[in-house]
Amino acid sequence: MTPFDRAHAAMEAAPQDDRARLAVYDRLADAELFVLLEHEPEDDTITPQVFETEDGDFVLAFDLEERLTAFTGAPAPYAALPGRVIAQYLAGEGVGLGINLGVATSAMLLPPEALDWLTDTLTHAPQAAAGRxxxxxxxxxxxxxxxxxxxxxxxxxxxxxxxxxxxxxxxxxxxxxxxxxxxxxxxxxxxxxxxxxxxxxxxxxxxxxxxxxxxxxxxxxxxxxxxxxxxxxxxxxLPEPEPEEVQELKPTAPGMDPAKPPILR
Known part of the structure; x- marks a missing residue:
């Protein structure tokens, strides 16, 4: 069970609970998602596959790499990006986002207006203030x-x-x-x-x-x-960080360098 799975299950158990629904969006924004691509990334440009359905066009993403592989049935090009970044780049494009389709009980379709709302909510920044x-x-x-x-x-x-x-x-x-x-x-x-x-x-x-x-x-x-x-x-x-081997990481894959966000086509 991923954090998104747990939030989705809580929403399904309480469909009238707005807080449970909002928690799903929160987990989605924070999750690392694996986006299915048309082809391997070229420099800093990635091209997500767009699937045409009766409900509109959707890009597909999965919260585990294994789930993407289970969906495709074979190795496929993908990009690992935070959910908030995916929502930002799809906002205003009229394209929705499918999560974990066909591979998990947390499968769901987010229409374009949901991604627009999520992006707008995430853009609100706290205001600095002074008080004694x-x-x-x-x-x-x-x-x-x-x-x-x-x-x-x-x-x-x-x-x-x-x-x-x-x-x-x-x-x-x-x-x-x-x-x-x-x-x-x-x-x-x-x-x-x-x-x-x-x-x-x-x-x-x-x-x-x-x-x-x-x-x-x-x-x-x-x-x-x-x-x-x-x-x-x-x-x-706050939780303690998990111990890990110290190593120098140089971000090279699209989306890994915060100073150079990926270009979506």
């Missing part, structure tokens, strides 16, 4: 809200393994009287902080909570503010 906390207090979130946020956070934490030791969810009152909640990450390097903030904004967007708002900040483990938060906070642990 006057007091911290225990999180004051209703059980239903907390129950929606925690799975969304944990799913994103899987992508952030090793970038922070843990996160602290705490209520806050600012000196201007505004009350809210803050999620503070301890020990995150400066280079990783914008990505973490974006991931948390996505978690909030895909949680299904309307008009949700959460402040995200970053602290050093020994910061006095961290000690003040620890006394009141709900502590959320």
């Amino acid at each position: 906390p006057a007091a911290f207090h225990a999180p004051a979130l209703p059980p239903g809200v907390l129950g929606a946020l925690l799975p969304a956070f944990e799913a994103k934490f899987e992508q952030l393994a090793g970038l922070a030791s843990h996160a602290l969810l705490v209520g806050v009152t600012y000196d201007d009287g505004r009350r809210g909640h803050v999620l503070a990450f301890l020990g995150a390097p400066a280079a990783a902080q914008p990505g973490i903030a974006k991931a948390m904004a996505e978690a909030l967007a895909f949680s299904g909570l309307e008009a949700g708002e959460l402040d995200v900040t970053f602290l050093a483990p020994g910061d006095p503010a961290a000690e003040a938060l620890l006394a009141q906070a709900l502590v959320l642990h």
Whole structure:
């Protein structure tokens, strides 16, 4: 069971649950997908196969390489890309995306308008703001809200393994009287902080909570503010990175170099 499989199964078990449906889009955006191509990549250009159906044109992708091979029945050219990148390049093209067709119970068709919506949702970036906390207090979130946020956070934490030791969810009152909640990450390097903030904004967007708002900040483990938060906070642990052999990787395949996204034809 892949993360996408589990999210899809939860959606099928609760078809009226908007949060379960949103979680499928979240897992899709974060997943590495194997896109079936017309032919082998040429330099930085890839050409996905487009399948014509009664419901429109679709590009096919699979969340496991083995599933792509099971579908084709023979070795076939493909490109491994994040789901969010695939959605971005198909948005506005009038082409849908088929996931795991014929090889898994998580098979589904996403029409073009679904990819447009997903791309638009993913483009929203968190806004920088300044505020002076006057007091911290225990999180004051209703059980239903907390129950929606925690799975969304944990799913994103899987992508952030090793970038922070843990996160602290705490209520806050600012000196201007505004009350809210803050999620503070301890020990995150400066280079990783914008990505973490974006991931948390996505978690909030895909949680299904309307008009949700959460402040995200970053602290050093020994910061006095961290000690003040620890006394009141709900502590959320990030997973440790899996040990792996250290080696120098030079991105050469299309889509592997963030500075040179692939060109789709």
